[in-house]
Amino acid sequence: MKVKILFALMLGFVFNVQGQETKISFKTAEDAPKISKHIYGHFAEHLGRSIYDGFYVGDTSAIPNKDGVRIDIIEALKEIQIPNLRWPGGCFADTYQWKDGIGPQEDRPTMVNSWWGGVTEDNSFGTHNFLNLCEELGAEPFISANVGSGTVQDFMDWVQYTNHPEGSPMAKLRKENGRDEPWKVKYWGIGNEMWGCGGNMTVEYYANIYKQYSTFMTAGENKDNLYRIAAGASGDDYHWTEVLMKEVPKSLIEAVGLHHYAVIDWENKGPATGYDEEIYFKSMEEALKMDEFVKGHIEVMEKHDPKNEIDLVVDEWGGWYDVEEGTNPGFLYQQNTMRDAMIAGTTLNIFNNHSGRVKMANLAQTVNVLQAVALTEGEKMILTPTYHVFKMYTVHHDAQLLPVEFDSPEYTYNGESLPAISVSASKNETGNTNISLVNIDASAEHKVEIDLEGLDVNNIEAEILKSGKIQDHNTFDNPNKINIAEFKDFKLRKGKLEVSLPPFSVVVLSSK
Missing domain, CATH: 3.20.20.80 (Glycosidases)
Structure with a gap:
């Protein structure tokens, strides 16, 4: 199942071929809303x-x-x-x-x-x-x-x-x-x-x-x-x-x-x-x-x-x-x-x-x-x-919303499908760009390519939340089994940000 997330202020175009990188585009829109x-x-x-x-x-x-x-x-x-x-x-x-x-x-x-x-x-x-x-x-x-x-x-x-x-x-x-x-x-x-x-x-x-x-x-x-x-x-x-x-x-x-x-x-x-x-x-x-x-x-x-x-x-x-x-x-x-x-x-x-x-x-x-x-x-x-x-x-x-449009790859189980990738992005008052990505797929890694054209992004830091099993959780005996970690599985080249999202993970990338 293909799902398109479309916001009225989106200025980019995206194409996704099943099995290939998911391409994401966004551009700053002056009248985009603030994320309260x-x-x-x-x-x-x-x-x-x-x-x-x-x-x-x-x-x-x-x-x-x-x-x-x-x-x-x-x-x-x-x-x-x-x-x-x-x-x-x-x-x-x-x-x-x-x-x-x-x-x-x-x-x-x-x-x-x-x-x-x-x-x-x-x-x-x-x-x-x-x-x-x-x-x-x-x-x-x-x-x-x-x-x-x-x-x-x-x-x-x-x-x-x-x-x-x-x-x-x-x-x-x-x-x-x-x-x-x-x-x-x-x-x-x-x-x-x-x-x-x-x-x-x-x-x-x-x-x-x-x-x-x-x-x-x-x-x-x-x-x-x-x-x-x-x-x-x-x-x-x-x-x-x-x-x-x-x-x-x-x-x-x-x-x-x-x-x-x-x-x-x-x-x-x-x-x-x-x-x-x-x-x-x-x-x-x-x-x-x-x-x-x-x-x-x-x-x-x-x-x-x-x-x-x-x-x-x-x-x-x-x-x-x-x-x-x-x-x-x-x-x-x-x-x-x-x-x-x-x-x-x-x-x-x-x-x-x-x-x-x-x-x-x-x-x-x-x-x-x-x-x-x-x-x-x-x-x-x-x-x-x-x-x-x-x-x-x-x-x-x-922060100000950066509207997004993309076609998500599929997370398929027992003949049914859901969009595997979720994205939102914003730009704060200091000009930093922030992108939050979620891959809900229980077993497959998904690669995304994000077009950063026009956002003046050079240095990026990232964090990830992931674990070995989808059922993993913190306990009073092991309170830090799941915790935020530094994320490095991305490359920034010529205005394109390539990111590999592990199964059932949350990644936030921020320009500094």
């Missing part, structure tokens, strides 16, 4: 060991911490320049009563986390903890607010509590709880998965609810400072986006969400580590559907918003498998292998290449849940292959 750093966002839900025992161990823990948050997690997330963090859910968001998580911890009421394992939530990690953590990380907070079981007044109060400087009851309450200055939270999700755990609503019903919440949350001085994200569709539900774009005035919305997970079968997701190539192939097939879905939702949005005033936010994405044996099924704890690196690399390339409309995305999730970038076990922490992809891709943060 917020595409590289993350997600922390009150789910399993994500918050408690993941981020938060409490300030009396023997594990080194700052205000109860693990220092090793803080340092790891700073290293990948985390731009934003979504919280408190997910499905949990639409059961969360934010006022239960403020004030003295000993006075906070408990609740049952009915969505995730039926465990007791003691609310020891609340609004102050989360927003102070975001300040420490240098990340924008993204609060997903309770629409499913909350009220408009609850929502208004939360916005006032976090953003109002003084003179209001909520600002007074915030100051009584030890915070004088507002955090000025910009990003707000108005509900989550309203078609499912957020209330099993129709989009027609939710559109009216959304308008109500959006109207009241932006009263007064907040109007020009908030970025409102409508709970979006799952996968190819283009009708959901159509109704939101048609029914919600542009004065009430900044973005529409989208969720998609690489799940081969919701009833039998398959193992996180002991999978075979058939499962791997199906996982990649599902992951690559992100390109189709993003294009489809953008097409719908352009009909109603040709001036590109409303953004697309993919606020949940990643691989989802069966939980590790012996763990709580409701905790969604899974290992992270080279398959996850392939999912991360190809998905981030898709977002980069659609950065004219995609302005934010959130990997699910940051610590100990689903496609996590870090796993913890007591005082130990390991970084996953997914983490290393995010670290390699920091070169794209807020």
